[in-house]
Amino acid sequence: GNSVTQMEGPVTLSEEAFLTINCTYTATGYPSLFWYVQYPGEGLQLLLKATKADDKGSNKGFEATYRKETTSFHLEKGSVQVSDSAVYFCALSESSGNTPLVFGKGTRLSVIA
Amino acid sequence: NAGVMQNPRHLVRRRGQEARLRCSPMKGHSHVYWYRQLPEEGLKFMVYLQKENIIDESGMPKERFSAEFPKEGPSILRIQQVVRGDSAAYFCASSRGTGRNGYTFGSGTRLTVV
Numbered sequence: 395g396n397s398v399t400q401m402e403g404p405v406t407l408s409e410e411a412f413l414t415i416n417c418t419y420t421a422t423g424y425p426s427l428f429w430y431v432q433y434p435g436e437g438l439q440l441l442l443k444a445t446k447a448d449d450k451g452s453n454k455g456f457e458a459t460y461r462k463e464t465t466s467f468h469l470e471k472g473s474v475q476v477s478d479s480a481v482y483f484c485a486l487s488e489s490s491g492n493t494p495l496v497f498g499k500g501t502r503l504s505v506i507a
Numbered sequence: 508n509a510g511v512m513q514n515p516r517h518l519v520r521r522r523g524q525e526a527r528l529r530c531s532p533m534k535g536h537s538h539v540y541w542y543r544q545l546p547e548e549g550l551k552f553m554v555y556l557q558k559e560n561i562i563d564e565s566g567m568p569k570e571r572f573s574a575e576f577p578k579e580g581p582s583i584l585r586i587q588q589v590v591r592g593d594s595a596a597y598f599c600a601s602s603r604g605t606g607r608n609g610y611t612f613g614s615g616t617r618l619t620v621v
Binding site for chain 1: 542548550555563598605607611614
């Protein structure tokens with residue numbers, strides 16, 4: 395079945411550091427890939443997405459590139475801020491979209507000033 | 508354009524009581540999904556519904572849990588005879604069509620069973 399594996403946290407970085415959160419997936423066909431962010435006490439917000447191989451999703455300084463050859467969708471940001479502290483979830487939707495989104499376990503990021 | 512609305516935000520129930528969680532999808536969205544999040548864990552899929560139909564309930568516990576999405580009104584997740592282990596955050600999400608472009612999530616209902 396479809397699955398998502400993302401690096402375990404917590405990840406603690408200093409402000410302005412470079413961020414990478416790894417995500418790899420297992421799926422048949424050509425899934426869509428997503429990163430969601432959850433701030434404390436809130437629901438999940440879509441951060442970025444990519445729907446086909448080599449697509450790059452980007453938003454708020456975050457980027458992720460859909461790599462079919464390595465089945466990966468790593469999240470990156472060049473310079474993190476304290477306000478980026480949150481839990482980040484990688485997710486996939488299978489090709490047809492008819493089955494529910496599958497989520498990774500989440501990676502907690504803490505950015506300290 | 509209101510997003511996905513869930514209520515209540517916080518719900519406290521004693522063991523053995525019933526919990527009813529409500530979710531109104533975004534306007535124009537006809538697909539609803541319920542997920543459960545336990546403390547410090549990821550999201551576990553529970554059920555996927557369209558109007559008046561359960562499409563996939565493979566993540567729902569076989570007993571005490573049920574869900575509906577009537578023709579009129581919000582989707583309801585119902586937990587009968589709650590136990591302490593049901594304490595969690597329950598999130599509802601919706602999409603216009605299939606989930607290929609992602610979902611919009613509500614803010615969740617945090618259920619505490621005392």
